[in-house]
Amino acid sequence: MIESDELLSIRAAELYYEEDKTQDEIGSILALTRWKVGRLLAQAKASGFVRIEIVHPRARRLPVERRLRxxxxxxxAIVVSTSGVDDQDELQTRTAQAAADYLTALRPTPRTLGISWGRTLDDVARHLQDGWAAGVDVVQINGGVSLNRRAGTAASTAVTIAQKAGGHATLLPSPAILERLETKQAIESDRAVSAVLDLASGADAYLFSAGAADAGSVLVDSGYLTAHDVTELVRRGAVGDVVGRYVDSAGAIVDAGLDGRTVGLPLESLRGAQLSIAVIAGAAKHAVARAVVGSGLCTVLVTDEETALSLLDHPSSNQHHDGQRGTP
Incomplete structure (x- = not known):
């Protein structure tokens, strides 16, 4: 009897999902009541015989999001589908769009949004629609004056996000990393720069990404570090950078000297924030995603399905569950 019901549920599912028959039509074909057909279709789904997948590029994986939270x-947690993704660019586009959608739906809308810079944040800015919010001011949280051809990226990202929200952008007029500690200290003590950092430290929300520890880093591309520098950081345990600061798998700073020459908010500002949104996607960033989430650097994660499953399959011993957000 059980086997008979199973076969009937499969046949009913085939007629309903593959041949577009109504439940009444299926009842006539199989000589069953409409109530019995409905029960068989529910049984087919519960038994795993039917899998419904939403394949739109903006589809989210809600069960994975719940598990991640x-x-x-x-x-x-916002997890985008990787179904039909052909390359890293498409994955980046889907994740950036999801981050833009999340910001647009965010309530209450932050009055001041602190942002980092880089390729991911630039993509998020482009995917935001004009009028995504009303009167949101944007402030840079780390230095971003580039040393070469990528000049202007950090500023344009902040300005674009602010303009589309009818707000103002406050830029941090400094390189991300200085050669000498004394120079960095002098810059941060400058009245104009310190005023930006003070504004950034009081932001209502933060939006940032993380970079993989490899030669493709935007910090290498922008001329702050060399590929050799990154190789040495990896040798010392670096898994990636967060707002320009290289961290290990536990989210701890790898090179105190380099960190001391880095301009911007310290990582503790992200850990103490009520709302800090990390946008991280791609296989190359699985390790840094674990470091960010596991060390409490974000309260919200926007990511792709494979990165989310990696986080679920390889939990960290440094998970942040103390609930003390908002206490710097």
Whole structure:
């Protein structure tokens, strides 16, 4: 009898999902009541015989999001589907769009949004629609005056996000990394720069990404570090950078000297924030994603399905579950 019901549920599912028959039509074909057909279709789904997948590029993986929130103590998680993704560019586009959608739906809307810079944030800025919010001011949280051809990227990202929200952008007029500690200290003590950092430290929300520890880093591309520098950082345990600061798998600073010459908010500002949104996607960033989430650097993660599953399959012993957000 059980086997008969199973076969009937499969046949009913085939007629309903593949031949577009109504439940009444299926009842006539199989000599069953409409109620029995409905029960068989529900049984087919519950038994795993039917899998419904939404394949639109903006589709989200809600069950994975729930597991991610519960496993890592996140306030929220946004996970985009990787179905039909052919390359890293498409994956980046989907994740950036999801981050833009999340910002647009965010309530209450932050009055001041602190942002980092880089390729991911630039993509998020481009995907935001004009009028995504009303009167949101944007402030840079780390230095971004480039040393070469990528000049202007950090400033244009902040200005674009602010303009599309009818707000103002406050830029941090400094390189990301200085050659000498004394120079960095002098810059941060400058009245104009310190005023920006003070504004950034009081932002209502933060939006940032993370870079993989490899030669493709935007910090290498922008001329701050060399490929050899990054190789040495990896040798010392670096898994990636967060707002220009290289961290290990536990989210700890790898090179105190380099960190001391880096201009911008310290990582503790992200850990103490009520709302800090990390946008991280791609296989190359699985390790740094674990470091960010596991060390409490974000309250919200926007990521792709494979990165999310990696986080669920390889939990960290440094998970941040103390609930003490908002206490610097």
């Amino acid at each position: 519960e496993a890592w103590g996140l306030t929220d």
